[in-house]
Amino acid sequence: MTNQELYDLIACFERSSLGTLKLSRQDFSIELSRGGGTAPAGNAPIPAGVSAAPAPVESPAVTAPLVGAFYTAPAPDQPPFAPVGAHIKKGQTVCLIEAMKMMSEVLAPCDCVIEAVLKADGELAAFGEPLLRYQPC
């Protein structure tokens, strides 16, 4: 069961008038009960693929809006737009993607601090690939 299917099942349960639901498959089992917030004692087995403890939260990333070469700076001899630790305003350029000799500016989605630059200068960035991680502030 994929996570999406899991969410669908929970939604289905919520829409229903069921009090409990227990489901067990070969490599997977789940128990749902309604309201109260009291989880059944003794703990339902954790569904496969779903982490019990909260996953280490990854910071949000700016992703490549198109495939192209990733550049950290406006020119090789210029300082980078957004080095690690830089405080960046929403809408400020954080890097460039070059495709067919056209430079596209990639903008910060919010005020943030740059946590990591994920690609080397000049490297290929695929569509949707994370480029920089940031912490909103």
Added chain:
Amino acid sequence: MTNQELYDLIACFERSSLGTLKLSRQDFSIELSRGGGTAPAGNAPIPAGVSAAPAPVESPAVTAPLVGAFYTAPAPDQPPFAPVGAHIKKGQTVCLIEAMKMMSEVLAPCDCVIEAVLKADGELAAFGEPLLRYQPC
């Protein structure tokens, strides 16, 4: 069971007047209960492959010890060894299996009453195939 089948099952349960539903298949089991939010006490999900409710019990069968032709009687003009309803003693012949013109007698494993003859006279019986069902007595 696909997810769609699962949702259909829940919908069917909801339309019904059932209080609880427990289903177990080879690699799958489910429990549903209605309303209230009170889960049945003590209840770990049912392990895969273990039946929750007793399955409808099939009577035991005498099976073919080798592949061959199944005969109910010692000769075409003779009465059958073990017609339905007959009381049979342990070790008594219940049918014959013929392979390579050799007749093998198949014997009753215990005192019993014949409930059903599962093959037609002269038909091919595969190795291990059920031939007659009986009720021990």
Added chain:
Amino acid sequence: MLKRVLIANRGEIALRILRACRELDMETVAVYSTADAEALHVQLATRSVCIGPAKAAESYLNQDALLTAARLTGCDAVHPGYGFLSENADFADACKAAGLVFIGPSGDAIRMAGSKSAARDRMKAAGVPVTPGSEGAVNTVEDALRAAEAVGYPVLLKASAGGGGRGIRRCNSLSELPAAYAEAKAEATACFGDGEMYLEKLVLHPRHIEFQILADRFGHTLHLGDRDCSVQRRNQKLIEEAPAKCLTPALREAMGAAAVRAAQAVGYEGAGTVEFLLDADGQHFYFMEMNTRIQVEHGVTELVTGVDLVREQLRIASGLALDFTQEQVLMAGHAIECRINAEDPAKNFQPCPGEVAFLHFPGGAGVRVDSCLYQGCALSPYYDSMAAKLLVHAPTRLEAIRKMRRCLEEFTLEGFPTNAELSYQILYHPVFVRGGCTTAFLDERLPELLDFSRRVAACEEDV
């Protein structure tokens, strides 16, 4: 030889190209949309790059993204496959301008073959038979009536700039022509901004016969024999064979020579196909169009000739000469292909994408499968519904038919409906078994075939 090829396509043809590259020790770059991240060829390629979202216009049709990916991954060539940008002359030019070898003919050759009326004129000049029709445009109803009388009804009125079935009208008699002319001209003006019309005789109950072409840069243009692709539903081919049963050796030779002239007339390079209509009399053939790419059904030609066409594309694009002559091309045995599509014939061929819950392909002697499916993968709703191509090769046509029946019996796909059962019915239909299918066969016999499938299904339920 080329070193690294960008495969600008998806699905089974992307895998087909990857295999040919791998066997020539060429590296491969797979490009994919977000919908195809789990595709088989993406996992097998030397390198894979996501080039855009699921929508083809923003990924597989996005020339900038493809060229950027090719440049940044160090490719020296682009293979366009079929569909998508494979017959886009501007893309061929753009590849060239970017210093990449476009694995196909020049942009100009694509343009020439692509323009219907220009191609018609050029073919006539090259001595390739075209459907009888008007000399050039018919600029008035009177012109059209005269031309129609000369060739005989029924006729087709066609927009010179036409395509996709627009600006075309059939006229069965003189009385229908004036209204049809006005309608078609108006539609052509509206659709293409150009109301110029020409007229052709309509070939009734034709067969679709096509010839495979290979041409290198050194002036060698060969054909690799014919295919019969008459089993079509609304111009979508379903079952293809090589060779065509209906051709006599003399006709095959004449058509093959015409196909070679057609390719030479547009300065062709690479693998291409010249399509003909063969008249119901089995004697007269007419140039229909030239496809400037590898075709879905190329495998049947490979099976009967033993020539790996995608390999030849890669060698030609590497600047090598063909290493065999027309006389050395021999056709042995008979090959049939069935296209397996994720569609439900009982529901008007509605596409049925989904996840492959169980998959078993037929195997054994004389069987070839081209597919990018694997158990657990999803067949995406964003692109065409082709799931697999099953191909067989046997000494005779009847043996090939029996082998294909056996293959369709073995083939098992759970997760979504396919047209496999329909193809199975066709393989038992007396018209098909006799080799008598025209392009009208499937559309005419579909109710009968579907009814038979339904009765088979009902029987099986009873059992």
Added chain:
Amino acid sequence: MLKRVLIANRGEIALRILRACRELDMETVAVYSTADAEALHVQLATRSVCIGPAKAAESYLNQDALLTAARLTGCDAVHPGYGFLSENADFADACKAAGLVFIGPSGDAIRMAGSKSAARDRMKAAGVPVTPGSEGAVNTVEDALRAAEAVGYPVLLKASAGGGGRGIRRCNSLSELPAAYAEAKAEATACFGDGEMYLEKLVLHPRHIEFQILADRFGHTLHLGDRDCSVQRRNQKLIEEAPAKCLTPALREAMGAAAVRAAQAVGYEGAGTVEFLLDADGQHFYFMEMNTRIQVEHGVTELVTGVDLVREQLRIASGLALDFTQEQVLMAGHAIECRINAEDPAKNFQPCPGEVAFLHFPGGAGVRVDSCLYQGCALSPYYDSMAAKLLVHAPTRLEAIRKMRRCLEEFTLEGFPTNAELSYQILYHPVFVRGGCTTAFLDERLPELLDFSRRVAACEEDV
């Protein structure tokens, strides 16, 4: 033609036979042990019958069960496949006595080919070269010493009634012979109740070259060319090819003619194989044995000749004459087979049965797969460990090697280890690529090949 065939075997060869029957419109009866109830061919057969428990002696080797099943299901013929009862002369006779066509040669032909020393004498009489050795038995050490001196050391002392490697001793020099003679004679007496010995020259670093035979009931005996099966581990073939690279046309013709004489000498009918040792000089060849059944590696011959050998078996058994002549048998291109076994080369080839958790077979042009696996099925621990045969066909040997490398890269099986990686290493080994493998190659080079696999695996872990 035969109407209904009992397939007295299991695994891929049972499926192979089923496919050939289906393509000839013959019905099939699959027999299976309780361990094989879910097997693919059992599900595809016209009818399937369980004949016994997992143990082969009580199921696939149980003649009574097989004959009973054949009679009660209305079969008119029995195909024994390979292994199990396929070379059991008594079973062939029992089929005949039961009114069933045994698809293979007569019991007498099987007996003649099966007796080592009798076959040797018969071959010599028919002008088929046999290894130089003693005339008949060597009844004393003195006889043995004289014979050894005549042929030259090293020599093999062999029990006339021998088999399975028992009663055989190698002698490198005169001094070793007396002790070896005594030992071998004692072993032969103990094992076979017969201490008669003969002596043969030991062929050093030979190649295993075999010829495929087809013979009908009308006196036509043909060969379908040669196979090189020198890549063996402890006499288990791993990779086979057709044709053998090392044969000159003249030698091929001479060996082919000898193979035909060998088959004629035992009154052969059906498909069979004559195995030769080819000396390291590449000039001298010696009859080794005749296998009176279809062989595992028959597919490489099918690929290069275009002849379906199982189909021919069924036609011959139906009483039909071969419909082609020796001159019409042409070999085109090169074919290679890799046997994929469920075994772990790193653990001394320990068999590793298990459940197939994921399966993807290679496909595309020039690729054939023969396997009874499907995703989710179990490979049983009761029988041999062969999981699949991958076969390729290409115009040249080098192209075939590259295609097979590509296939092994694509092939994916999760659930148990296989020897696929080892075969992949062999396909890159310079000795193999040059075509220089003798039967000693794999045993000698195994440490090197396994070491390379280990280093590849270590690299991959690092990445």
